[in-house]
Amino acid sequence: MGVSEKIKEIEEEMRRTQKNKATEYHLGLLKGKLARLRAQLLEPAPGAGAGAGTGFDVSKSGDARIALVGFPSVGKSTLLSKITKTKSEVAAYSFTTLTAIPGVLEYGGAEIQILDLPGIIEGASEGKGRGRQVISAAKTSDLIMMVLDATKKAEQRALLEAELEAVGIRLNRQRPNIYLKQKKAGGMKINFMSTPKNLDEKMIYNILRDYKMLNCEVLVRDEDATVDDFIDVIMEANRKYIKCLYVYNKIDCISMEFLDQLAHEDHTVVMSCELDLGISDVVERAWKELNLMRIYTKRKGVEPDFSEALIVRQDSTVEDVCDQVHRTLKESFKYALVWGASARHVPQRVGLGHVVADEDVITIVTK
Numbered sequence: 072m073g074v075s076e077k078i079k080e081i082e083e084e085m086r087r088t089q090k091n092k093a094t095e096y097h098l099g100l101l102k103g104k105l106a107r108l109r110a111q112l113l114e115p116a117p118g119a120g121a122g123a124g125t126g127f128d129v130s131k132s133g134d135a136r137i138a139l140v141g142f143p144s145v146g147k148s149t150l151l152s153k154i155t156k157t158k159s160e161v162a163a164y165s166f167t168t169l170t171a172i173p174g175v176l177e178y179g180g181a182e183i184q185i186l187d188l189p190g191i192i193e194g195a196s197e198g199k200g201r202g203r204q205v206i207s208a209a210k211t212s213d214l215i216m217m218v219l220d221a222t223k224k225a226e227q228r229a230l231l232e233a234e235l236e237a238v239g240i241r242l243n244r245q246r247p248n249i250y251l252k253q254k255k256a257g258g259m260k261i262n263f264m265s266t267p268k269n270l271d272e273k274m275i276y277n278i279l280r281d282y283k284m285l286n287c288e289v290l291v292r293d294e295d296a297t298v299d300d301f302i303d304v305i306m307e308a309n310r311k312y313i314k315c316l317y318v319y320n321k322i323d324c325i326s327m328e329f330l331d332q333l334a335h336e337d338h339t340v341v342m343s344c345e346l347d348l349g350i351s352d353v354v355e356r357a358w359k360e361l362n363l364m365r366i367y368t369k370r371k372g373v374e375p376d377f378s379e380a381l382i383v384r385q386d387s388t389v390e391d392v393c394d395q396v397h398r399t400l401k402e403s404f405k406y407a408l409v410w411g412a413s414a415r416h417v418p419q420r421v422g423l424g425h426v427v428a429d430e431d432v433i434t435i436v437t438k
């Protein structure tokens with residue numbers, strides 16, 4: 072039996088099994104097995120590189136990468152052509168786009184790579200269409216823009232989310248607060264910080280044994296943690312926590328009432344590429360979700376250079392800023408002077424570990 076068939080069989084068994092106290096452990100084990108099989112499915116076939124030669128092996132460039140994911144003909148390519156200088160083919164038929172098409176969005180002094188991808192369909196995670204390559208490309212992004220057709224049924228969003236879930240992408244979620252460490256010996260040590268609501272020692276023990284992890288230390292810190300969370304922690308190497316912005320296109324074709332309802336949902340923006348409505352909101356929201364920071368440098372005795380920003384990620388330190396300037400700069404680093412929101416007084420003299428804030432001005436003093 073192939074991996075896909077095994078997955079189907081387990082999914083079927085899970086559907087058949089009634090959820091109650093008596094079946095809880097059995098269902099937990101099935102979930103664990105399912106997660107392992109799904110990860111197997113994603114392993115590249117022997118000899119074939121990840122997306123090599125299929126047009127999906129676009130190298131990363133710029134300060135961040137955004138992937139456009141959605142069903143066919145929702146307007147992904149139309150959006151790419153609107154916000155970048157790249158023209159990706161647009162047409163009324165499905166699967167107009169067949170490979171990954173990169174474009175560059177310039178915003179706030181940053182260059183953001185936008186990846187237009189082929190449309191995906193239900194079953195994509197199991198390899199339907201080019202689903203697996205598309206989702207693998209999405210997995211490399213810093214933000215997923217899920218482009219949705221506002222005129223289509225609401226289920227489309229849940230269907231797409233399930234496809235992304237199945238390959239280990241977790242949207243707008245944090246890694247579960249569970250500590251897990253494999254050991255060479257000593258058996259299993261399972262501890263809870265407070266009484267868990269959805270987990271117990273037996274459940275964790277069963278799943279660990281099924282994964283042949285007989286020596287390890289577990290500390291569940293979150294009382295709301297579920298079996299799925301625990302499996303995510305075991306499968307850590309295969310999981311990716313990515314932000315998602317839901318972008319509803321074609322609002323030129325829906326009622327004002329429905330538009331209002333959509334616009335109020337979390338992590339959601341609405342637009343019409345056709346009427347050129349809301350496009351700048353989409354870009355602004357995407358920029359915010361990326362949480363990038365602009366840092367300006369200033370040479371001693373000279374005004375800061377506001378024409379060119381260094382772009383760093385959230386929670387970056389002076390060390391990260393140095394790396395942006397030059398790979399070896401930190402080797403000759405003596406101290407830095409910082410003006411702006413991260414400084415307690417201006418200028419504050421700081422070391423490499425100082426965490427910077429958006430729009431800080433910094434002078435790096437070398438030995």
Ligand SMILES: Nc1nc2c(ncn2[C@@H]2O[C@H](COP(=O)(O)OP(=O)(O)OP(=O)(O)O)[C@@H](O)[C@H]2O)c(=O)[nH]1
Pocket residue numbers: 141142143144145146147148149150160161162163164165166167168169188189190191320321322323324342343344345346
């Ligand atoms: N009414 C309306 N039509 C739109 C809008 N944006 C795009 N379209 C149309 O939707 C169709 C599909 O657009 P594409 O950009 O090719 O869609 P896609 O998501 O890239 O499609 P695939 O590459 O096939 O997955 C085209 O006929 C567009 O003209 C919009 O805001 N309103």
Ligand SMILES: [K+]
Pocket residue numbers: 143144145161162163164165166167168
């Ligand atoms: K299309």
Ligand SMILES: [Mg+2]
Pocket residue numbers: 147148149159160161167168187188189190
């Ligand atoms: Mg397209």
